[in-house]
Amino acid sequence: MPGIVVFLGPSLDRDHAGQLLAATFFPPAKRGDIAAAAAGGARIITLIDGVFFQNDAVGHREILDAITEGVHVIGASSMGALRAAELEVLGMEGVGEIFCLYRDGVLISDDEVALIYDPETFLPLSEPLINIRCTLRKAEEAGALCHETAELLLETARSLYFPERTWEAIMARAEDRISRDERERLPAVLSRFTVDKKREDAVLALKRTRELARERGIGG
Numbered sequence: 001m002p003g004i005v006v007f008l009g010p011s012l013d014r015d016h017a018g019q020l021l022a023a024t025f026f027p028p029a030k031r032g033d034i035a036a037a038a039a040g041g042a043r044i045i046t047l048i049d050g051v052f053f054q055n056d057a058v059g060h061r062e063i064l065d066a067i068t069e070g071v072h073v074i075g076a077s078s079m080g081a082l083r084a085a086e087l088e089v090l091g092m093e094g095v096g097e098i099f100c101l102y103r104d105g106v107l108i109s110d111d112e113v114a115l116i117y118d119p120e121t122f123l124p125l126s127e128p129l130i131n132i133r134c135t136l137r138k139a140e141e142a143g144a145l146c147h148e149t150a151e152l153l154l155e156t157a158r159s160l161y162f163p164e165r166t167w168e169a170i171m172a173r174a175e176d177r178i179s180r181d182e183r184e185r186l187p188a189v190l191s192r193f194t195v196d197k198k199r200e201d202a203v204l205a206l207k208r209t210r211e212l213a214r215e216r217g218i219g220g
Contacts, residue, residue: 002023002024002041002042002219003041003042003043003044003213003218003219004021004022004023004024004042004043004044004046004209004213004218004219005023005024005025005026005037005040005042005044005045005046006021006023006024006025006026006045006046006048006206006209007025007026007027007028007029007033007034007045007046007047007048007049007050007080008025008026008027008028008048008049008202009027009028009048009049009117009122010028010049010115010117010122010123010124010198011048011049011077011078011198011199011201011202012048012077012198012199012202012203012206013122014122016203017202017206020203020206020207020210021206021207021209021210021213022219023046023209024042027049027122028049028050028051028079029047029049029050029051029058029079030050030051030056030057030058031056031057031058031059031062032059032062033058034047034058034059034062034063034066034073035062035065035066037066038062038065038066038069038071042071043070043071043072043216043218044071044072044073044074044209044212044213044216044218045066045071045072045073045074046073046074046075046076046080046205046206046209047063047073047074047075047076047079047080047083047084048075048076048077048078048079048080048202048205049077049078049079049080050078050079050080050083051079052079052110052114057079058079058083060083060086060087063083063087063092064087064090064091067090067091067092072093072212072216073091073092073093074092074093074094074095074205074208074209074212075087075092075093075094075095075099075205076094076095076096076098076099076201076202076204076205076208077096077098077099077113077198077199077201077202077205078098078113078128078198078202079113080094080099080205081094081096081098081099081102081113081201082102082110082113084099084102084103085099085102085103088103093208095201095204095205095208096200096201096202096204096205097197097200097201098112098113098130098197098198098201099201101130107130111129111162112128112129112130112133113128113129113130113198114128114129114162115127115128115162115163115165116162116163125163126162126163126164126165126166127157127165127166127167128162128165128198129157129158129162129165130197130198131194131195131196131197131198132153132154132157132165132167132170133154134195134197135190135193135194135195136150136153136154137150137195138193138195139189139190139192139193142193144185144189144192144193145182145189145193146182149178149182152174152177152178153170153171153174156170156173156174157170159173160173167187167190171183171186171187
């Protein structure tokens with residue numbers, strides 16, 4: 001087991017991740033995976049993606065045990081942001097805006113980062129609520145979307161079960177309450193102002209991991 005282990009899935013494509021950091025990459029973490037990585041000799045573990053419903057989620061105790069054993073554990077973007085927000089005071093390092101939003105209580109529900117994805121390619125098949133929220137905010141701030149429509153689309157997204165959250169489904173459910181002009185402009189507006197906050201935070205986490213590894217002389 002190399003010194004750096006990263007648990008990564010749909011938040012960032014593996015090719016780009018490998019260009020940012022020399023590490024051993026594993027699929028989204030499930031219960032016991034952090035403990036196994038620590039037992040295998042990892043000195044830095046970066047938790048980005050983890051399972052929510054398919055298997056038992058990563059446990060708090062295994063993260064704390066790894067930290068106690070001297071492993072530096074970083075969390076960001078998805079399951080990593082959730083666990084880092086909960087365990088920062090006990091030694092886990094959080095990175096990125098999503099982590100800060102959970103830590104500060106702005107976000108509460110796991111639902112914000114949940115999505116479904118292809119288990120072989122890790123290609124996202126639904127849109128996480130945090131990305132929807134950030135995209136709508138950016139479009140509204142740019143004046144491309146009125147506040148009422150942005151709020152309507154966000155509430156519509158929240159009303160959908162997370163595997164059903166796609167822009168197509170959201171627009172279809174809300175179309176009767178949006179003016180014809182805005183309906184026609186929506187696809188172009190959403191495409192122009194798309195924000196992938198989970199990807200952005202995953203990139204930040206890998207850059208932070210690379211920085212820490214260099215400081216400590218730890219190779220991938």
